[in-house]
Amino acid sequence: MKITLAEGAGGVSTARLISEVFAKHFQNPILAGMEDAAVLPTESFSQIALTTDSFVVTPLFFKGGDIGRLAVAGTVNDLLMRGATPRYLTAAFIIETGTDTDTLEKIARSMAETAKEAGVLIVAGDTKVVEGDGQVFINTTGVGFVPAGVEISASRAEVGDVVLLSGTLGDHHAALLSARMGIENAVESDAAPLTAMVQELLSAGIRLHAMRDVTRGGLGTVLTEIAEASGVQIELEEESLPLTPAVKSFCGLLGLSPLYMGNEGKLIALLPAEEAERAIEIVRSSPYGKNAAIIGTVAAGDGVILRTPLGGRRKIGPLVGEGLPRIC
Amino acid sequence: MRTADLVQAIAAYDGKPLTIMEVCGTHTAAISECGIPSLLPSTIRLISGPGCPVCVTVSAYIDRLIQLATSPNTCVVSFGDVLRVKGSSGDLRSTKGARVEMVYTPFRALELAESDPYTTFVFAAVGFETTAPLYALLVEQIIARGIDNLKLLTALKTMPAVIRTLCQEDNTGGNACTADFFSTIDGFIAPGHVATVTGSALFGELAQEVGKPFAVAGFTAPSLLAAILALAGSAGRAEVYNFYPSAVTAEGNLEALAKVDRYFEPCNAAWRGLGTIPHSGLRLREAFAHLDAGSDALTADHIPAGCHCGQVIAGKCAPANCPMFGKACTPESPIGACMVSMEGACYHHYINDRR
Numbered sequence A: 001m002k003i004t005l006a007e008g009a010g011g012v013s014t015a016r017l018i019s020e021v022f023a024k025h026f027q028n029p030i031l032a033g034m035e036d037a038a039v040l041p042t043e044s045f046s047q048i049a050l051t052t053d054s055f056v057v058t059p060l061f062f063k064g065g066d067i068g069r070l071a072v073a074g075t076v077n078d079l080l081m082r083g084a085t086p087r088y089l090t091a092a093f094i095i096e097t098g099t100d101t102d103t104l105e106k107i108a109r110s111m112a113e114t115a116k117e118a119g120v121l122i123v124a125g126d127t128k129v130v131e132g133d134g135q136v137f138i139n140t141t142g143v144g145f146v147p148a149g150v151e152i153s154a155s156r157a158e159v160g161d162v163v164l165l166s167g168t169l170g171d172h173h174a175a176l177l178s179a180r181m182g183i184e185n186a187v188e189s190d191a192a193p194l195t196a197m198v199q200e201l202l203s204a205g206i207r208l209h210a211m212r213d214v215t216r217g218g219l220g221t222v223l224t225e226i227a228e229a230s231g232v233q234i235e236l237e238e239e240s241l242p243l244t245p246a247v248k249s250f251c252g253l254l255g256l257s258p259l260y261m262g263n264e265g266k267l268i269a270l271l272p273a274e275e276a277e278r279a280i281e282i283v284r285s286s287p288y289g290k291n292a293a294i295i296g297t298v299a300a301g302d303g304v305i306l307r308t309p310l311g312g313r314r315k316i317g318p319l320v321g322e323g324l325p326r327i328c
Numbered sequence B: 001m002r003t004a005d006l007v008q009a010i011a012a013y014d015g016k017p018l019t020i021m022e023v024c025g026t027h028t029a030a031i032s033e034c035g036i037p038s039l040l041p042s043t044i045r046l047i048s049g050p051g052c053p054v055c056v057t058v059s060a061y062i063d064r065l066i067q068l069a070t071s072p073n074t075c076v077v078s079f080g081d082v083l084r085v086k087g088s089s090g091d092l093r094s095t096k097g098a099r100v101e102m103v104y105t106p107f108r109a110l111e112l113a114e115s116d117p118y119t120t121f122v123f124a125a126v127g128f129e130t131t132a133p134l135y136a137l138l139v140e141q142i143i144a145r146g147i148d149n150l151k152l153l154t155a156l157k158t159m160p161a162v163i164r165t166l167c168q169e170d171n172t173g174g175n176a177c178t179a180d181f182f183s184t185i186d187g188f189i190a191p192g193h194v195a196t197v198t199g200s201a202l203f204g205e206l207a208q209e210v211g212k213p214f215a216v217a218g219f220t221a222p223s224l225l226a227a228i229l230a231l232a233g234s235a236g237r238a239e240v241y242n243f244y245p246s247a248v249t250a251e252g253n254l255e256a257l258a259k260v261d262r263y264f265e266p267c268n269a270a271w272r273g274l275g276t277i278p279h280s281g282l283r284l285r286e287a288f289a290h291l292d293a294g295s296d297a298l299t300a301d302h303i304p305a306g307c308h309c310g311q312v313i314a315g316k317c318a319p320a321n322c323p324m325f326g327k328a329c330t331p332e333s334p335i336g337a338c339m340v341s342m343e344g345a346c347y348h349h350y351i352n353d354r355r
Helices: A012-026 A067-080 A101-118 A171-181 A195-203 A218-230 A245-254 A273-284 B003-011 B025-034 B059-069 B108-115 B132-144 B160-167 B169-173 B192-198 B201-210 B221-233 B254-263 B286-291 B309-313 B345-351
Strands: A047-055 A085-096 A121-130 A136-146 A161-165 A210-213 A233-237 A267-272 A293-299 A303-307 A313-316 B018-022 B044-048 B074-078 B100-102 B120-127 B150-157 B187-190 B214-217 B240-243 B264-271 B275-284
Touching (some): A012 A085, A012 A121, A047 A067, A067 A085, A067 A101, A067 A136, A067 A195, A067 A210, A101 A121, A161 A273, A171 A245, A195 A267, A195 A273, A210 A218, A218 A267, A218 A303, A267 A273, A273 A293, B018 B025, B018 B221, B025 B044, B025 B345, B044 B221, B059 B074, B059 B150, B074 B108, B100 B108, B108 B120, B108 B132, B108 B150, B120 B132, B132 B150, B132 B254, B132 B264, B150 B286, B160 B201, B160 B275, B187 B192, B192 B201, B192 B214, B192 B254, B201 B214, B214 B221, B221 B240, B275 B286, B309 B345
Parallel strands (some): A085 A121, A233 A303, B018 B044, B018 B187, B074 B120, B120 B150, B187 B214, B214 B240
Antiparallel strands (some): A047 A136, A085 A136, A161 A267, A161 A293, A210 A267, A303 A313, B150 B275, B264 B275
16 A cells, blocks of 8 residues: 555544554554653663664665664664663654555564664654655654763773774675665675674673764764864774675775775774773674674874775875765 | 885885876875875875876866756766866756766666657766777767767877876976976876776887886785886886786787777867867767767866866876865865865875875
């Protein structure tokens, strides 16, 4: 069945869409009340973490994921990067007319599976229908609780820290570009919630100073922001950057740099060098972390420097422009 | 020689100060990406030359593309870089009403034209000898498939003549933006991709003619380092070295050259900042002129006030010495073409803080 403006009118059709597609998959006692607002227990934490993100990806389904998985994993990962335990999500859908309800159901199912994996409940939501051509946009807002003593911030990297990257670079970005350009290859998106990885690091008592998920803008942008916020210089070893052969050749073909390509299931963590070995072991044995590597160190100074395999050094800045593929 | 030994040998260079020009834009990118500038002694300076195809394209060409893209039932098809290069007033991407399709291969234009017969598609055929064979194949396909709504707007450049121009004393000496900068070029890293098509012998003849050494290099660090070391050790001998033997032969790719020759002929070409240089470009032959979208006489070269792109391309001005560099002109809002292209000298000097 195709979505029409009736499904957005707030009447019977809207109620049917919500109950037959969204509530069916997101079911939990808090959502089931269908109240105007979800009332949540505060548990024993004194601090909450709150974040929001909108997802406007084309195509909606791609190798390794879909917009639903992204919408849950993206917001969950943002909570995790501050050391929060993700608990609750809201999900707001802006649906264009012409969207198939089967498409919506696939997205809802994927969100429910990802939420379960990530350990969060979807407790509030909204649907709106606009005239259009079958595109779907999703906003998710996430709430998490921050345990006492956990203080992770982009401004807390210290001289002597190491930079841990949880896996290969560029997979999500390369998968989406491949899908849009009709290129057949082995590249798959890495969209995934990193709950288990981060919680294992926290419960092992690893002193995480700064964490970020490596999303839009890529590693270059994220590390530049951390270097600036912390007032340090980050030095990367090019040879230690993990890349799948498929992404490597894709980047070579289009003249793209994996340093500026987004992921949706990778993090960087800056932590004391003496804890590097233990941290890498934890990450490598957690889901989505088997290709983790220590990729650099933090020193006094500013900016991000890449040491090339030759021993040369070059500065890495944030992504500029939109990285148009080169001409030849 | 092992890579580490090459690095060491270059660092130990104790001869006279040298200025080496890497002609090709892909070399500019590879040199920056490998961090080579940080490994050179202060006596060896690398400068970027006129080998980035969008950097050397004149404003009249961009203006013509914009004119076409805003004409009724007309769509310009282009690689990404071209979209942000400014003509005399604006660029293609930000021109209101301009119809543009960005592609990754020229052959996509064939599908576009076949799927929409009521639109005339114009491919922005910018490039050097490297890309010309692709355009020759495109023309071949246009004819073979009987497509009558796909044309080319060409700004095709060829290599040797522009280097000859750069080597003419009066051209490299005058109006440099700092007095001591680049008074002479001591040697050239010859473009690897171009040489794959043209052959290395072409650069051997040029070496003899201009009395300077040339080293053909590939795009890996060892190949580039070997080229730099050879040029440093050449003591100015007018020779050609080939450090890209896996892809470059003396005579070149004869099949590709024949294909290009079938559809294109040499012509005078306008280069940004350098003027019109005889026999430095290619245009469609008379028999295929009906496939041309008005490429002739696009010579006007409007450079925004204060932009030093013209001198940067000629190696007469270091990017950082342009008063707009990193201030008014950044990759986010580029003024000159050299800041637009991911192979442009200014872009790389800015992005990698190259000195």
